Amino acid sequence: xxxxxxxxxxxxxxxxxxxxxxxxxxxxxxxxxxxxxxxxxxxxxxxxxxxxxxxxxxxxxxxxxxxxxxxxxxxxxxxxxxxxxxxxxxxxxxxxxxxxxxxxxxxxxxxxxxxxxxxxxxxxxxxxxxxxxxxxxxxxxxxxxxxxxxxxxxxxxxxxxxxxxxxxxxxxxxxxxxxxxxxxxxxxxxxxxxxxxxxxxxxxxxxxxxxxxxxxxxxxxxxxxxxxxxxxxxxxxxxxxxxxxxxxxxxxxxxxxxxxxxxxxxxxxxxxxxxxxxxxxxxxxxxxxxxxxxxxxxxxxxxxxxxxxxxxxxxxxxxxxxxxxxxxxxxxxxxxxxxxxxxxxxxxxxxxxxxxxxxxxxxxxxxxxxxxxxxxxxxxxxxxxxxxxxxxxxxxxxxxxxxxxxxxxxxxxxxxxxxxxxxxxxxxxxxxxxxxxxxxxxxxxxxxxxxxxxxxxxxxxxxxxxxxxxxxxxxxxxxxxxxxxxxxxxxxxxxxxxxxxxxxxxx
Ligand SMILES: Nc1ncnc2c1ncn2[C@@H]1O[C@H](COP(=O)(O)OP(=O)(O)O)[C@@H](O)[C@H]1O
Ligand SMILES: [Mg+2]
Numbered sequence: 122x123x124x125x126x127x128x129x130x131x132x133x134x135x136x137x138x139x140x141x142x143x144x145x146x147x148x149x150x151x152x153x154x155x156x157x158x159x160x161x162x163x164x165x166x167x168x169x170x171x172x173x174x175x176x177x178x179x180x181x182x183x184x185x186x187x188x189x190x191x192x193x194x195x196x197x198x199x200x201x202x203x204x205x206x207x208x209x210x211x212x213x214x215x216x217x218x219x220x221x222x223x224x225x226x227x228x229x230x231x232x233x234x235x236x237x238x239x240x241x242x243x244x245x246x247x248x249x250x251x252x253x254x255x256x257x258x259x260x261x262x263x264x265x266x267x268x269x270x271x272x273x274x275x276x277x278x279x280x281x282x283x284x285x286x287x288x289x290x291x292x293x294x295x296x297x298x299x300x301x302x303x304x305x306x307x308x309x310x311x312x313x314x315x316x317x318x319x320x321x322x323x324x325x326x327x328x329x330x331x332x333x334x335x336x337x338x339x340x341x342x343x344x345x346x347x348x349x350x351x352x353x354x355x356x357x358x359x360x361x362x363x364x365x366x367x368x369x370x371x372x373x374x375x376x377x378x379x380x381x382x383x384x385x386x387x388x389x390x391x392x393x394x395x396x397x398x399x400x401x402x403x404x405x406x407x408x409x410x411x412x413x414x415x416x417x418x419x420x421x422x423x424x425x426x427x428x429x430x431x432x433x434x435x436x437x438x439x440x441x442x443x444x445x446x447x448x449x450x451x452x453x454x455x456x457x458x459x460x461x462x463x464x465x466x467x468x469x470x471x472x473x474x475x476x477x478x479x480x481x482x483x484x485x486x487x488x489x490x491x492x493x494x495x496x497x498x499x500x501x502x503x504x505x506x507x508x509x510x511x512x513x514x515x516x517x518x519x520x521x522x523x524x525x526x527x528x529x530x531x532x533x534x535x536x537x538x539x540x541x542x543x544x545x546x547x548x549x550x551x552x553x554x555x556x557x558x559x560x561x562x563x564x565x566x567x568x569x570x571x572x573x574x575x576x577x578x579x580x581x582x583x584x585x586x587x588x589x590x591x592x593x594x595x596x597x598x599x600x601x602x603x604x605x606x607x608x609x610x611x612x613x614x615x616x617x618x619x620x621x622x623x624x625x626x627x628x
Contacts, residue, residue, distance in 0.1 A: 170449025222344025
């Protein structure tokens with residue numbers, strides 16, 4: 122078949138735009154997705170670009186098609202800056218923000234649910250619908266208003282009694298009412314009845330947008346988690362889904378201290394190579410419907426050369442090795458290659474094109490990863506820079522020495538990277554592994570987890586690894602081009618390449 126690359130469209134790298142391009146057609150359904158769809162899990166954790174929004178977009182699409190109400194909440198609706206500017210600090214009078222946020226979230230979501238359930242206006246309302254409708258008319262003004270205003274005004278009521286001048290016994294009784302959502306109590310049976318007629322799905326995505334790491338932001342998110350659990354228990358016809366970036370979850374003590382409570386509700390997104398091949402393959406088939414009957418590897422092979430010239434590596438392995446197993450990365454890399462090859466229709470795409478686009482891709486990824494961890498590890502990019510121009514392979518002792526020079530300040534890093542000073546090198550190695558910058562040579566029992574030929578693994582491939590016992594490391598291939606890193610001199614007895622053509626004899 123003659124492939125015209127003008128027809129090849131790998132889609133948009135963010136689900137919000139991808140949904141208009143064909144995501145419903147080329148969505149890869151994982152077991153994780155199924156557990157969410159059947160409501161056995163309701164919290165989605167994953168790194169940037171792993172597909173949190175994609176799952177939500179598909180859940181929304183399917184819920185709508187099945188006739189359910191759908192409410193999508195995202196950052197146009199909340200702003201962390203606003204929270205900090207209107208709320209008093211916890212230190213001004215301990216008012217247990219977490220609990221206040223929990224009640225306020227319950228209140229807000231129930232108001233939104235009631236609005237949605239009675240959306241058709243005042244006509245012909247009887248029974249439950251009429252009761253809900255008149256409550257909203259009397260208590261909530263301006264439906265158009267930013268929903269966060271409803272949350273904030275409830276918070277302000279709690280705050281007023283917590284740190285306001287009221288007399289103690291009055292404080293207690295008023296607070297109890299607010300925490301219990303007393304105003305809404307008589308309406309709960311009405312809400313349930315309306316839900317029985319038509320179920321409702323609430324999706325809260327992108328909580329990390331505009332994240333400022335403040336006390337309020339953390340209480341906002343942990344309160345939402347609590348509220349969602351409560352709401353999901355209210356009626357099986359109401360489902361609240363939340364997504365959160367993994368490392369934000371890890372940075373909110375109220376959440377990870379309570380991990381037991383959330384564990385069986387959490388779905389963590391993980392990808393492997395066959396499912397990433399499906400992401401690419403299904404997009405290729407979407408662009409070329411005549412390939413519909415082909416397997417994903419066959420579809421891949423119609424766009425990319427099977428084996429890359431000069432590298433002797435399989436093209437899919439080469440590209441996927443330059444990702445942290447996030448669909449957004451693979452889509453970006455593939456789109457960049459297609460954009461480069463398009464004008465001359467250089468198909469199948471070979472190493473010339475791939476290597477041409479790799480530098481920009483790699484540089485963009487390096488920037489993105491640094492920015493992704495800017496709260497936990499500020500100035501990360503300046504630590505990556507220390508590796509510039511070096512051979513990408515490290516024996517433990519050499520890596521420790523380099524890290525020690527960073528930790529002591531002998532090798533200068535960004536002024537924001539103070540967290541690294543006075544740490545021991547093992548700590549830094551651990552961080553660099555966790556963020557995906559380093560891969561560790563797997564030994565023994567881990568063999569089964571890796572593709573034959575590649576003996577170095579990252580946290581996207583194995584969730585736990587005792588780094589202390591690892592003797593060899595390498596900089597992840599995704600970062601190498603941007604840092605101009607060099608290949609080790611080949612030595613017949615010892616080869617540690619990662620491109621799928623390695624002779625480490627586990628094939
Ligand atoms: N299961 C999937 N099937 C197909 N494409 C996916 C899937 N998950 C994610 N993608 C694609 O990967 C890219 C990143 O996903 P997105 O949901 O925007 O990431 P996140 O919200 O986690 O940052 C988007 O182009 C999205 O359509
Ligand atoms: Mg998203």
